[in-house]
Amino acid sequence: MTWVDAAEGGFGVHHLPYGAFSTTDDTSVRLGVRIGDHVLDLRKLAANGLVDTAVAAALSTETLNAFMSLGRSAWDATRSRLQEILTDATFQTDVSPLLTPVGDVSLHMPFDPADYVDFYSSEHHATNVGRMFRPDGDALMPNWKHIPIGYHGRSGTLIPSGSDIVRPTGQRRTPDGDIIFGASVRLDIEAEVGFVVGVPSQRGQRVSVDDFADVVFGTVLVNDWSARDIQAWEYQPLGPFLGKSFATSIGSWVTPLAALSAAQVPAPTQDPQVQPYLAEANRYAYDLSISVEWNGTTVANPPFASMYWTPAQQLAHLTVNGASVRSGDFYASGTVSGPEKEQRGSFLELSWAGKEPVKLDDGSTRTFLEDGDTVVLKATAPGPDGSVIELGEVSGTIKPALS
Amino acid sequence: MTWVDAAEGGFGVHHLPYGAFSTTDDTSVRLGVRIGDHVLDLRKLAANGLVDTAVAAALSTETLNAFMSLGRSAWDATRSRLQEILTDATFQTDVSPLLTPVGDVSLHMPFDPADYVDFYSSEHHATNVGRMFRPDGDALMPNWKHIPIGYHGRSGTLIPSGSDIVRPTGQRRTPDGDIIFGASVRLDIEAEVGFVVGVPSQRGQRVSVDDFADVVFGTVLVNDWSARDIQAWEYQPLGPFLGKSFATSIGSWVTPLAALSAAQVPAPTQDPQVQPYLAEANRYAYDLSISVEWNGTTVANPPFASMYWTPAQQLAHLTVNGASVRSGDFYASGTVSGPEKEQRGSFLELSWAGKEPVKLDDGSTRTFLEDGDTVVLKATAPGPDGSVIELGEVSGTIKPALS
Incomplete structure (x- = not known):
């Protein structure tokens, strides 16, 4: 007390x-x-x-x-x-x-970000996106259950909760095939959980899955703002770039991993068996219940414990080639989406690429973000002795694009 | 004098x-x-x-x-x-x-790298890679002549010339479709030219093509070491990750842009016309003649002036969505390859994915890098009054993989 x-x-x-x-x-x-x-x-x-x-x-x-x-x-x-x-x-x-x-x-910003890596570790999210973008192919890529798929993001535009989000401008291709320049019309969120590296490693060495809690200091919520139209036109063959790099908001309070010991729950079983460097003797997820509030309406409750790849596996993967980590390195889980519709962590999925508008409490509907909209991510986790841990929220309000 | x-x-x-x-x-x-x-x-x-x-x-x-x-x-x-x-x-x-x-x-390291972006701006390189990896499709993606395609790399493993390169390990898929773990067997180079940002910008603002020489301080040679087998298995759909992140070597001497005024030559004509934010009133390339030495044998002479996208266009593109730049931001051109075989800036292209071994002066042949191999990149450019500018070389020697 x-x-x-x-x-x-x-x-x-x-x-x-x-x-x-x-x-x-x-x-x-x-x-x-x-x-x-x-x-x-x-x-x-x-x-x-x-x-x-x-x-x-x-x-x-x-x-x-x-x-x-x-x-x-x-x-x-x-x-x-x-x-x-x-x-x-x-x-x-x-x-x-x-x-x-x-x-x-x-x-x-609670830490000075070194490198920033964004993973893609929700099977439900990757499956949803695959179904929308490759309706005639397999929803999951052949590598997805072998590798915690990820890519490097822009660390210089990691910003603390409360910072405004200027609607990004860029190139996109219209449904008619015209290539135009202008403000994104498919501005989205991604509800994620991020991990902050504390202890650096040497180049040429690996960090094992067992070293996770000795290397990673803590966790924050993440909103990986995403311009879907810019992303769709640019991402082949080298991945997302300007569709993501304008801003990524993080919680201002870093929750130490030590505070989350009561939140450890078994992580989903993996099949096929993973490579030995990804095999965990003590495999666990963190039972964070996330809420996504769109102009005050809770539109989704993504369950972090449903993620297929754990943060320990993500860290082991990103260093298995000998890449070093620095204090301040930051990596995010990828969009957290559960199996149910109301557990989806992006508006792309909640509105099924804009086809199924989302109803807000004020009677309005939304597909993607409008200027003036505010999104707040919150999360709770079990604490010791029946207590609750409340992660620092991540909020952001959309400002009009530059002319 | x-x-x-x-x-x-x-x-x-x-x-x-x-x-x-x-x-x-x-x-x-x-x-x-x-x-x-x-x-x-x-x-x-x-x-x-x-x-x-x-x-x-x-x-x-x-x-x-x-x-x-x-x-x-x-x-x-x-x-x-x-x-x-x-x-x-x-x-x-x-x-x-x-x-x-x-x-x-x-x-x-001459500067503390902030974010690192790697572009893909040689039409010849992108065409060669497209022909090898998508033999039945168009060699260039539909977006390639509209956008200077790029992605974020790992700034924490930017290392100065002379640093050893430990052969990376990782997952790859064999031609038979087996997924195995081990040392890369297709370790490659990419001869590139990098640019260092000096003056920071604000988030939500753009850097115009005309601001290039006021924002960018100087240039260095780059060897973007690449494990082609790791990259091929991991890169769908979010782009290169561990195939590149183990090490990127740069020259230790940063040549100020001011030293290269006599090296400005017209850049290739662009067709189709680019979006206005990429249009250059004064469009120029830098006439850097690069040499690639593999164990002392010069195996290629990539011409930097042949690049389709200029560094001014790359900078304007990476900030057009409002992404800020910081002092120490670094961006590289992508592999420099000219139209001729002996102008290709990667061993993937020089050996045509391993099918056409490269002969070295000692009588040996190579497709990809072997342990103990040393690669040195050098470059010269015209200086004022008939003088020559010699960029700082980039050397690296391959060390055996970790067990």
């Missing part, structure tokens, strides 16, 4: 996600940890000598990268120390002044 | 490429400029008060990023000042002690 007021919900002392914030009083960007509706200033906590000197310098920077690179023992020790400080009432007098209401802070 | 000894070749005072170096005496990484067979220490030059105070701090860092972000007027002023210092004999006494023989330095 924490001494902080009103902190027994999804951001209780069992959670403690990390972020980067500033205030109007002090516009410098510093690290904080969220407890209930407050943010604890870690730079001040370090300056007051309340954390281990080994982590104090890392906690006094502007992003999580230095702290994340220290490794799991430092993460665990810091988490334990923060739980001690926030539950032992003898700290209340000293630490209360270091708390700021979360409504009074501006949140920034 | 410079007062530095033996500096009238491809690295004369008309060139002055920038790099990052260290020495055994001083293992700290600092910036330098190459003049002939020497490196001028820019950190010491700045400490001695010999450059403008506005650039002194930027020139005293470990990478070019800060200097590059200052913009073209700072680049031009610094270049003029360096030319003055290196040609006016009154500086010789003070500046000679700041020169180190290039053979005595270790070279590092």
